[in-house]
Amino acid sequence: MTIRLPHGVYEPRAEPAVFAGGAALASRTVFSAAHVVADPYADASPDSPAAVDWDATLAFRRHLWSHGLGVAEAMDTAQRGMGLDWVGAAELIRRSAAEAKAVGGRIACGVGTDQLGPGGGSLTQVRTAYEEQLALVEDTGAQAILMASRALASAARTPDDYHSLYTHLLRQAREPVILHWLGPMFDPALGGYWGSADLDAATSVLLDVIAAHPDKVDGVKISLLDARREIDLRRRLPQGVRCYTGDDFNYPELIAGDERGFSHALLGIFDPLGPLAAQAVRILDTGDVAGFRKLLDPTVELSRHLFEAPTRFYKTGVVLLAWLAGHQSHFTMVGGLQSARSLPHLCRAYELADGLGLFPDPGLAETRMKSLLTMYGVAQ
Template sequence: MKIALPDETGALTDYTLTGTPVPEAKLPANPARVVYSAAHVVADPFTANDPSGVATVDWAATMRFRHHLHGMGLGIAEAMDTAQRGMGLDWGGALELIRRTRAELPDALVANGCGTDHLDLAKVDGLEDVKRAYLEQLHAIQSLDARVILMASRALAKVAKGPDDYVKVYADILSDCDHPVILHWLGDMFDPQLAGYWGAETFEQALETVVQIIEQNAAKVDGIKISLLDKHKEIALRRRLPEGVRMYTGDDFNYPELIEGDEQGFSHALLGIFDPLGPAAAHAVDLLGQGDAQGFRAVLDPTVPLARLIFRAPTQYYKTGVVFLAWLNGFQGHFVMLNGAQAMRPLPYFVDVFRHADACGLLRDPDMAVQRMKRLLAVYGC
């Protein structure tokens, strides 16, 4: 099967698809690693709202995708940045998303983002504002008997004076959690407004604050997701975690080796890249559970170039690549995103994503993918 693809000058060259779709797999009830896919939402393209206004979600398509993930035995990290939380999806929309997922998939492994994003940053005066905002979202999520991911707060980054403020706020919030939660250390490459988080100028300083928070509240912490795109930093934290506290890799650049682990431990997974890589993730972790580490790496290693492309700088726009692949694979009927984010990457990016996805078997229906790619190219005059 061929398609004419443009290079960066616009010249068209025939490309022959060579990939074989990854075989379907389903994780067992007790997989070798806990695996969460941070799932995207599907925008409603027929809304009358401007992209910069209130987000309008296609709930039916959004929930179908969650059923797809659950059908492979994957957990769902709900209402996080992959779903454009803070970049189109507001707290009201996030809570509705959490409610719907809880109602439709009551038996699924789901953890839900809890933050402070409903605050007006211009009006945040101090730590009490941040604490009240966290607790408002926490109590709303817990009222649904739903589990929590305690996300990083732009508001806290703004008003905190130093590490002690983070220790105090996190202790206060964790004391109100009715089940152990997942903490989230999100780097400023994903959100520039989180620069200096944990009240630290260096990773080493931040590491000590995070370890202190976890050690002082270990009974309330299931684990921590670290999204710094640096395997050495993740391993450094992983080796400092108290017994029983999980490391969830958020490293979309180095996930195969971090999930496989080493002689001193391994990471579980909570990854945005496991939205488009769901079939490969399920197949690989299933092999790992059978003792086939070589097979695990053989499935996941070829996907790393695609992940690095999707998450290239500016990293916060990785969601565009995620939704592009969802469209190519037929999980939604259009390539429109909240806040018009489909326009946040250039055409050569989409061409390269198409090529890489084919190469590692992530185009589940190549005929459909080719036809949809041709439609996108036509929009650009190709």
């Protein structure tokens, strides 16, 4: 069987790779930042509140938990700030946290300031918004991830503004939180975070915040797509504070680590790679670094493709692959973002994912991809 793509004919693989589920991973703490499944039948415009298919959304989280992965909820992979507003995110957090309790899954949820809206607010309003979201997440029993805030980036005038606000939040957190540094390649509004466009200066502010309250910081997620900077940061963290890689370009080497340490993971690419990634880490649990790299390294080409510039639209490829893999019945996204990537981009994502054996039913993936191509006018 073959499929006709815009650039030529492709022959899909006949059999999927097999990745068995299992217990929680041992040598690394690994979170998959999970996407949300839109309700395709909702009468919604791109400016409407998010219409979510809750059953399919929660089923996907159970899929991730069944492979021993943690779920990072209401993060940018869930279109937070790109279609999913605070009202929708709050409902997502409540439902997913309850589901995590029911199945014994690990969950951490994003705490931000998006109830302030596009205009942002004063530093006092930013603090109040963070406090509201932190209280909600902690009340569900989930771990909190203090997300980078567009409103804070807009309102802060000096590094001290960041230091003061984060110190205030850490003092009142009930349990250790994960801090979150998302670079402007993921969200242009976050340029100059931590009070400086100089990344060395910004790193120093972040480290000062952590050093002041290391008992309240479980770890820090770094999403700068700069492996050397992440390695330098993790070597400077206080004892017991984890570095969670958010580097979707260099994650195998960062998770494998070196003689001076390693990174844990909180990654959007582990949404489509969930079963494969979990199997790779189980190999790493045995001490087999080479076997871990042999399985995970070939996935980097797919990840770099999905996260190519403009990086913030990587969610489109993630949702495409979830549809092709049978995790949802449609290729529709909150806010209509299924249109955010070109057909050639989507076709290449299909080829790379198929080559990795990510589709449990390659025939279903082929049929669905053909239907998409036909809609674009590519006759099969």
